[in-house]
Amino acid sequence: MELAHNEGYVLASYAITLVAMIVIIGWVMLDSRGRQRELKRLEETGIRRRSARPAAAAEAATKKTLDV
Amino acid sequence: MTDTSLAIRSFSDLANPAKFIALAGKLIPWMAGLTAILFAVGLWLCFTTEGDYQQGETVRIMYIHVPAAWLSMMCYTIMAASAVGTLVWRHPLADVSARVAAPLGAAFTFVALVTGSLWGKPMWGTWWVWDARLTSVFILFLMYLGLIAFNRAMDDPSRAARVSAVMILIGFVNIPIIKFSVDWFNTLHQPASVVRMGGPAVDPEFLRPLLVMAVAFTMLFFTLHMMAMRTEIWRRRVAAMRRIAARSAARGQEG
Numbered sequence: 001m002e003l004a005h006n007e008g009y010v011l012a013s014y015a016i017t018l019v020a021m022i023v024i025i026g027w028v029m030l031d032s033r034g035r036q037r038e039l040k041r042l043e044e045t046g047i048r049r050r051s052a053r054p055a056a057a058a059e060a061a062t063k064k065t066l067d068v
Numbered sequence: 069m070t071d072t073s074l075a076i077r078s079f080s081d082l083a084n085p086a087k088f089i090a091l092a093g094k095l096i097p098w099m100a101g102l103t104a105i106l107f108a109v110g111l112w113l114c115f116t117t118e119g120d121y122q123q124g125e126t127v128r129i130m131y132i133h134v135p136a137a138w139l140s141m142m143c144y145t146i147m148a149a150s151a152v153g154t155l156v157w158r159h160p161l162a163d164v165s166a167r168v169a170a171p172l173g174a175a176f177t178f179v180a181l182v183t184g185s186l187w188g189k190p191m192w193g194t195w196w197v198w199d200a201r202l203t204s205v206f207i208l209f210l211m212y213l214g215l216i217a218f219n220r221a222m223d224d225p226s227r228a229a230r231v232s233a234v235m236i237l238i239g240f241v242n243i244p245i246i247k248f249s250v251d252w253f254n255t256l257h258q259p260a261s262v263v264r265m266g267g268p269a270v271d272p273e274f275l276r277p278l279l280v281m282a283v284a285f286t287m288l289f290f291t292l293h294m295m296a297m298r299t300e301i302w303r304r305r306v307a308a309m310r311r312i313a314a315r316s317a318a319r320g321q322e323g
Contacts, residue, residue, distance in 0.1 A: 006126050006190050013129045013183040017136070020182075021288070024175040028292050028299070035302035042309045048317075049308055 083159055085301045086179045090125070092298045097105040099291040106284035113277035120274070129187040131277050135285040139178040140208060141243055143289065147215075151233035163229035163298065164304075166236060167219055168296035172289060174212035181209060192256055200253035204246045212248035244281060 084263040110131070120127035147169045153162030184202070185195045196202065215232060222228035261269040268275055 006124055009186045009190050010125050010128045013132060013186045014254055016182050017132045017179050020179050021305050024172065024292065025288075026104060026312075027171075028295050032295055032299040032302075038306045039302050039309075041305060042313070045313070047309045047313045049305060049312065 083161060085160060085164075087090050088161060089298055089301060092294050096291060096295055096298075097284040097285060099294065103284060103287040103291050106287055108279060110277060110284045113280055117150055117273055119278050121162045123191065126187060126190050127274060129183055130274065131281045132285075133180060133183040133187055134278060135282040136176045137205070138184065138282060139285050139289055140173060140180050140205065140285070141246060142175035143169050143176060144208065144211075144236075144240065144243055146244075146293075147173065147236050151236040154229050154233040155237075161301075163225065163233070164300045165293070167225070167229075167230065168300050169293055170212050170219065171294055172296070174209065174216060176285070176289070177205065177209040177212060181205060188256075193254075197256050199255040199257060200249035201246065201255045201257035204249050206244060208246060211242065215239075 114128055114131045126152060147166045150162045150166035153159040154166065180200075184205075188197075189195050215235065218235065219225075219228055220233060220264050222231075247260075250257055262275070262278070270278065302323070
């Protein structure tokens with residue numbers, strides 16, 4: 001077994017691992033940024049989830065329902 | 069009385085997605101930094117330690133192959149624990165955890181398979197054999213891909229959660245098979261030499277970089293897992309907000 005020949009296997013292993021890790025890290029980061037952007041855009045249009053409404057507004061809404 | 073603060077006081081507080089996001093935002097930069105430091109030290113050790121007297125340079129493949137293989141099993145174990153969380157406690161974050169772990173597990177299993185193959189060629193004289201260890205890890209890889217495909221095919225994540233959890237738990241039978249395949253069957257793959265009765269059979273020269281790389285890969289997994297969980301919560305919020313928008317638009321049209 002020549003040494004130079006074996007070094008190729010070592011380099012290929014590290015290179016493939018590096019590429020796989022870059023792909024998975026890049027995917028997780030891009031996905032995170034994309035969703036964050038979507039969320040911001042939706043919030044800008046004034047859409048709120050029930051649980052994300054300000055406490056005062058939610059309280060007022062509850063009072064109103066109780067009054068009726 | 070409702071607690072509106074985002075402080076985490078007990079483990080069950082983590083069930084609140086808003087609290088989880090606040091915690092993740094604080095932890096992720098530190099975890100990422102620690103991962104980078106561990107990889108810097110680990111890789112430095114990988115290439116500065118001596119080669120093996122028999123294997124030569126190829127022993128360095130071990131420093132990525134073994135941690136990736138450990139993580140491929142740890143990731144599935146975390147998914148199985150999450151599946152129990154989904155089925156027993158209906159923990160809102162358990163399904164999120166299981167769902168986002170699958171692509172990460174697939175990536176680590178892929179690395180374990182490819183580096184194993186690249187190690188097998190010079191050491192065993194073959195890229196691949198269908199022995200018990202290699203085949204069971206290949207099945208694990210297919211299971212990850214199957215779970216990813218299933219999750220992508222289902223539109224409603226809450227409906228997918230329970231079916232997915234049952235499938236994960238059925239597949240968990242493969243994990244002890246992978247671990248003990250080298251003891252139960254006659255395999256070309258060597259038996260365990262680090263986690264075994266009687267202590268590690270690996271020389272400290274090789275054990276040091278191996279353990280540092282194992283911790284580095286584990287930290288990388290947890291960092292990515294936490295980031296992906298946070299993203300999945302955001303994805304579900306976006307879907308919920310779109311539903312609200314569609315509903316109010318429909319109401320507007322009616323009125």
